[in-house]
Amino acid sequence: MEQLMKSDDSYTSDISSDSEPDGLVDDCRPEESSSDDECFLESGSSPSDTCFVVKDVLTDIVKPTDAEIVVQCAIYSSDPYQNNVDDDDDDTTQVHVRPSFTLRFEFLTNSLSFDDRESRREHRKNDRLAAIQEIFDHVATTSHKLYVPTKYCTVDEQLLGFHGYCVFKMFIPSKTEKYKIKILLMCDAKTFYMLNAQVYTGKDLTPKGIPIAQCNSAEMSELIHGTNRNCAFDNWLTSVPLAKKLLCEHSVTMLGTMKSNKPEIPPLFKDIRGHKRNSAMLALSGEETLLSYCPPKKKKKIVTMLSTMHDRKHEDKTIRIPEIIEFYNTT
Numbered sequence: 001m002e003q004l005m006k007s008d009d010s011y012t013s014d015i016s017s018d019s020e021p022d023g024l025v026d027d028c029r030p031e032e033s034s035s036d037d038e039c040f041l042e043s044g045s046s047p048s049d050t051c052f053v054v055k056d057v058l059t060d061i062v063k064p065t066d067a068e069i070v071v072q073c074a075i076y077s078s079d080p081y082q083n084n085v086d087d088d089d090d091d092t093t094q095v096h097v098r099p100s101f102t103l104r105f106e107f108l109t110n111s112l113s114f115d116d117r118e119s120r121r122e123h124r125k126n127d128r129l130a131a132i133q134e135i136f137d138h139v140a141t142t143s144h145k146l147y148v149p150t151k152y153c154t155v156d157e158q159l160l161g162f163h164g165y166c167v168f169k170m171f172i173p174s175k176t177e178k179y180k181i182k183i184l185l186m187c188d189a190k191t192f193y194m195l196n197a198q199v200y201t202g203k204d205l206t207p208k209g210i211p212i213a214q215c216n217s218a219e220m221s222e223l224i225h226g227t228n229r230n231c232a233f234d235n236w237l238t239s240v241p242l243a244k245k246l247l248c249e250h251s252v253t254m255l256g257t258m259k260s261n262k263p264e265i266p267p268l269f270k271d272i273r274g275h276k277r278n279s280a281m282l283a284l285s286g287e288e289t290l291l292s293y294c295p296p297k298k299k300k301k302i303v304t305m306l307s308t309m310h311d312r313k314h315e316d317k318t319i320r321i322p323e324i325i326e327f328y329n330t331t
Contacts, residue, residue, distance in 0.1 A: 057138055064113040072111045076103075128168055128201040140197045144223050152189040154232045154331045155220045157182050157200075168201040186220045189232065189331040196220055214242045225250035230309050232256055232331040238306055240264040240288065247287055247308045255307035255328055265290070265304055272302055280322050291324050 114132045115123070123130035161177030162169050169179050182200040187193060198220060203212050217237045224231065230253045231246070238256030246252040260270050268274065269281060269292035278296035282289060291305040307324050 057135060060134065061112075061114055064116055065111055068113040068117065069111045071117070072107060076107055129199050136197070136199065143193075143197075144195045147188070147193055147195065149188045149193075149195055149224065149229070150190045151228075152230050152232070152331055153186060153195065153221070153224060154189045155184065155186045155217060155237060156234050157236065158185055159183075168199075184216055184220055186223070186231075196223055211239065211241075213237045214239055214245075217242050218245065221246065221250075221252060224252055227251070228253075230254065232328060235259045240306065243288055243306055243308050253307075253309040255305065255309055255324060257328070258304045258306050260302070260304060262304075265292075268292075269304060270302065272300055275300070275302060282322075289324070291322055293322050293325060 114135050115130060120131060127133055129136065159170070159172070159175070159180040159182055162179055162181045166181065169181050172178055172180055184198045184200060185194055186196040188195060198216065200216070213236055217233060221231050225246075228251050233242075233254060233256035235257040236259075238254075238258050239262065243254055246254050258265065266283070269283070269290065272294070275281075275292070275294040277294055277300065279294055281292040284290075287308050289307045289310050291303075291307070293303045293305070294300060295303065303325065305322075305324050305328065310324050310327075
C-alpha cells in the first residue's frame with residue numbers, strides 16, 4: 001500500500017457523537033436467503049438426504065480397524081494390569097486395578113484406524129495428515145456440498161488441545177492446555193455452519209515464495225471465489241497482497257484485523273502517542289481502506305483493520321464507532 005497516505009485521502013476524526021454510522025457498501029451482492037432452510041439447496045438435497053459417513057467411508061474405517069485390533073489384542077494379552085480384580089484379593093475385599101469399561105474404551109480407541117498401518121510411513125512423507133486425510137476431506141467436502149452460504153463468511157482458527165504424539169502440534173504457553181492442534185475453519189457468519197476445514201500441518205508443506213497465511217487464506221475461501229461475497233479474517237491471515245488477490249482475481253471482498261508488524265502500515269498509524277482515546281484514522285488507496293482505531297479504554301492500544309468492502313469515507317466524521325469495526329464484530 002505504497003500510496004496509502006495521500007494527503008487528500010486521509011483524515012483523523014474524534015469519535016464522540018451518538019449518531020449512527022452510514023450504511024454498508026454492498027453493491028453487487030447476492031440476495032440473502034429469506035430463511036436458513038433455503039441455504040440447503042445443492043441438487044435439491046436437504047440435510048437428511050445425505051450422510052456425512054456413507055457406506056464406502058465406513059468400509060475404509062472398518063477394514064484398517066479390524067487389522068489394528070489383531071495388533072492391539074497381542075499387546076493387551078500381555079498387559080499384567082488388564083484384569084479387573086487384584087490377584088491378592090479375598091472374599092471380603094476387592095481392589096479393582098482397572099475397571100472393565102475403562103479397559104474396553106482404551107482398547108477401542110487404540111484400535112480405531114483410518115489407514116493402512118503398512119503404508120502409513122510412506123504416505124506421511126508427502127502428507128503429515130495421511131492417517132486421517134481421506135475421512136477429514138470427505139467431511140469437509142460433504143459440508144459445503146449440502147449448503148449454499150449467505151453473503152458473509154468468516155475464516156478463523158480453532159485450537160484443539162492434544163496430548164499425544166504429533167509432529168505439527170503447537171506449544172502455546174499462555175493457554176491452559178499448552179499443546180494444541182490448529183484447525184482453520186470457514187463458516188457462515190450468520191448461521192455459523194462450517195463450510196470448509198483445514199488442519200495446519202506446518203510451514204514446510206506450503207509453496208515456496210508465498211506467505212503461508214496468504215496461501216491458507218486463498219485455499220480456505222476458494223468455495224466463494226467469483227461470487228461477490230465477503231469474507232472476514234483474523235490478524236494471522238489478513239494482508240494487503242491477499243486483499244488485492246481476492247478482489248481483483250476472485251471478486252471477493254474482505255476485511256480483517258492486521259498485526260502491527262505488517263510493512264504496509266504507515267508509522268503514523270502505529271504511533272500510539274499520536275492517538276487520542278476513542279479516535280480513528282482512515283487512509284484509502286484504490287479499493288483498499290486502512291483503519292487505525294484507539295478504543296476508549298483505560299489501557300491505550302491501537303486496532304488496525306483492512307477492508308476492501310468499505311470503500312468510502314464517512315460523511316459524518318464524528319461517529320460512535322468505526323463502521324468497519326462495527327461490521328467486523330457481527331461476523
